[in-house]
Amino acid sequence: xxxxxxxxxxxxxxxxxxxxxxxxxxxxxxxxxxxxxxxxxxxxxxxxxxxxxxxxxxxxxxxxxxxxxxxxxxxxxxxxxxxxxxxxxxxxxxxxxxxxxxxxxxxxxxxxxxxxxxxxxxxxxxxxxxxxxxxxxxxxxxxxxxxxxxxxxxxxxxxxxxxxxxxxxxxxxx
Amino acid sequence: xxxxxxxxxxxxxxxxxxxxxxxxxxxxxxxxxxxxxxxxxxxxxxxxxxxxxxxxxxxxxxxxxxxxxxxxxxxxxxxxxxxxxxxxxxxxxxxxxxxxxxxxxxxxxxxxxxxxxxxxxxxxxxxxxxxxxxxxxxxxxxxxxxxxxxxxxxxxxxxxxxxxxxxxxxxxxxxxxxxxxxxxxxxxxxxxxxxxxxxxxxxxxxxxxxxxxxxxxxxxxxxxxxxxxxxxxxxxxxxxxxxxxxxxxxxxxxxxxxxxxxxxxxxxxxxxxxxxxxx
Numbered sequence: 063x064x065x066x067x068x069x070x071x072x073x074x075x076x077x078x079x080x081x082x083x084x085x086x087x088x089x090x091x092x093x094x095x096x097x098x099x100x101x102x103x104x105x106x107x108x109x110x111x112x113x114x115x116x117x118x119x120x121x122x123x124x125x126x127x128x129x130x131x132x133x134x135x136x137x138x139x140x141x142x143x144x145x146x147x148x149x150x151x152x153x154x155x156x157x158x159x160x161x162x163x164x165x166x167x168x169x170x171x172x173x174x175x176x177x178x179x180x181x182x183x184x185x186x187x188x189x190x191x192x193x194x195x196x197x198x199x200x201x202x203x204x205x206x207x208x209x210x211x212x213x214x215x216x217x218x219x220x221x222x223x224x225x226x227x228x229x230x231x232x233x234x235x236x
Numbered sequence: 237x238x239x240x241x242x243x244x245x246x247x248x249x250x251x252x253x254x255x256x257x258x259x260x261x262x263x264x265x266x267x268x269x270x271x272x273x274x275x276x277x278x279x280x281x282x283x284x285x286x287x288x289x290x291x292x293x294x295x296x297x298x299x300x301x302x303x304x305x306x307x308x309x310x311x312x313x314x315x316x317x318x319x320x321x322x323x324x325x326x327x328x329x330x331x332x333x334x335x336x337x338x339x340x341x342x343x344x345x346x347x348x349x350x351x352x353x354x355x356x357x358x359x360x361x362x363x364x365x366x367x368x369x370x371x372x373x374x375x376x377x378x379x380x381x382x383x384x385x386x387x388x389x390x391x392x393x394x395x396x397x398x399x400x401x402x403x404x405x406x407x408x409x410x411x412x413x414x415x416x417x418x419x420x421x422x423x424x425x426x427x428x429x430x431x432x433x434x435x436x437x438x439x440x441x442x443x444x445x446x447x448x449x450x451x452x453x454x455x456x457x458x459x460x461x462x463x464x465x466x467x468x469x470x471x472x473x474x475x476x477x478x479x480x481x482x483x484x485x486x487x488x489x490x491x492x493x494x495x496x497x498x499x500x501x502x503x504x505x506x507x508x509x510x511x512x513x514x515x
Contacts (some may be wrong), residue, residue, distance in 0.1 A: 142336050144398040148300055148448035155298075155448065156344065185256055201389050219399060 069192050084119035084201040088127060088236040093234065095129065098227040107135030115161075117234060123166045125202075129159040149217040156182050163209070167192070175204065181213040192230075194205065202232040240393060242350050244288040249280035261423065270319075270429040274312045277430055280412035281305035281405070290404055296339070298469040299386035300444040301401035303339045306407050307332060308409060311360070312433030315368055319429075325407025326453045327430065333357045339434045341442045342447050363466040364432030371428030371515055378485045381428045382463045383434045384413030389496040390461035396503040397449035397458075404439050409437050438462055452506040454501045464492040 069182035096109040111134075131153040136142045146153045163177035169191050175188040190206035207225045253276045266306040274444030284290050284305075310332045319324035337353060345352040387410030391403040413434060416427045439462045446458035470476055470515050471488045479487065 095304075140398060143450040144400075146450045147397075147398055147399050148444065149401050152299070152448055153450075211292070214299065216289075216297070218289070219292055223481050 081099045086117040086236055088115040088117065088232060088234055089113065090133070092232065093127070094231045096229045101221055106137055106141055108134060108142070110134055117232070119196075123163070125161070125163045125166075125175070127161045131157055131159055150215055152182060179208070182215060184213045186212045198236055200232060200234045202230065204230045245284055245404050245407055246411050247410040248283040248287060250415045252276050252279045252283060253412040254419055257416060257419045257425065264435065269361045269425050273427055273430045274309070274316050276415075277312050277409070277412055277433060278309045280408050281309065284404060286300070286407040286505045288404060290401065295424045299401070300340050300448065301353065301405055302355055303442055304405045305446070307336050307340075307440060308433045310433070310435035311364065311436035312430050313431040315364065315429040318365070318368065329361070332436070332479070333361065335438060336440050340444055355408035356439070357442065359466070360432065360435040360464060365434030366469045367431040367435065367465060371431065372384045375389055375420070375424045375426045375428075376395070376485065377491050378502055379431065379468060380420055382394050382415040383431065383438070384410045384417055385496060386410070386461050386464045386492065387413065387438055389446070389464070389500055390438055393453060393461060393499055393503040394441070394445035394449065394508055396507040397445055397451035397453045399445055399449045402445050406415070406441050409434060435465065438465070453503045454506060457502035460491060460495050462501075464495040464499070467491040468496065
């Protein structure tokens with residue numbers, strides 16, 4: 063009986079240690095999401111200041127991220143207000159954007175992250191190459207593009223490019 | 237940028253408005269003119285969509301700006317039906333207003349403040365059908381002119397609040413009405429059928445502009461253009477109605493023009509409009 067209790071206790075401790083060890087909290091400080099939008103005669107950069115999420119390893123790696131769209135910023139204050147409005151993110155009606163991975167696997171170069179991105183109430187499966195390291199610190203670096211019209215962001219498609227370049231950098235400690 | 241706006245947003249609705257009316261007048265049929273103004277309104281939005289890609293999907297999406305032309309044209313159809321089939325027009329208008337509440341009014345306003353939904357429905361109903369009735373009594377250029385200017389002024393307020401899609405829709409509707417006003421000034425005809433649709437476009441766009449934009453433009457600048465055309469209804473007052481035509485028109489259009497001027501002044505004094513379009 064004592065053996066059973068002890069082994070259950072040890073197993074419980076091991077499970078707790080494993081789950082605690084494999085959770086990384088994401089926030090606006092350790093996770094940078096920046097975008098570059100291009101138009102015919104130039105481009106603009108920006109990003110999101112407030113976000114939260116987790117990276118977990120429960121047999122497989124999983125990333126869950128919620129972005130507060132109202133925290134958007136750009137290199138032009140007028141543009142920031144325009145981006146918050148209904149022409150682009152409509153942050154009053156769609157205050158969050160979400161990304162949840164469905165699979166992280168080895169790709170040709172580094173890893174390939176697959177997941178569902180939800181913006182403006184529309185969900186779309188996306189995938190992108192990423193450099194990932196794990197240990198005490200989880201790091202992820204990725205540069206890829208998404209088509210904004212996939213999410214119903216159809217403003218001025220003839221003037222502003224549909225493709226938006228994204229740069230993601232994560233450096234989260236356990 | 238200005239030439240582009242003239243080519244895509246301003247020019248086509250004006251030409252469409254003028255040509256449709258002239259064509260209808262050539263037909264010399266009583267029903268041709270009311271039908272043609274509603275058709276012109278629909279073609280004006282279609283031209284804007286085709287030339288300026290306002291909504292590549294054409295059908296309404298989750299964006300408010302994509303619903304506005306559909307609501308405006310549906311409202312205009314109600315105006316068209318109202319004279320001969322008032323019950324049918326009333327039922328259709330109820331459906332259109334309900335869709336406007338669901339798709340344009342944000343859910344936060346369904347319960348608080350309590351007057352939000354009634355005001356959102358009653359303002360375009362009273363203004364639109366009131367102006368339609370007034371136009372039946374005294375057809376002329378004053379009503380389409382003021383409604384057109386109100387739509388354009390609302391568009392200017394909203395572009396100061398950084399929403400180009402909403403401005404484009406408003407300007408297309410406003411310019412089309414200016415085309416009607418021009419023909420009407422030369423040879424008066426009834427434009428009343430368009431008023432419920434135009435009024436619905438104006439109030440829904442003003443709400444959308446107020447709700448979904450981020451700027452220093454004060455809330456009053458958004459609702460002043462929405463109420464401005466309603467001031468034309470002072471024409472129903474007997475002492476105004478009895479005045480000589482020129483004096484009556486001047487007294488009717490002056491209050492809405494002052495209100496529109498105040499709205500533009502408020503928007504312009506709180507936000508600067510740059511012709512360098514960031515996006």
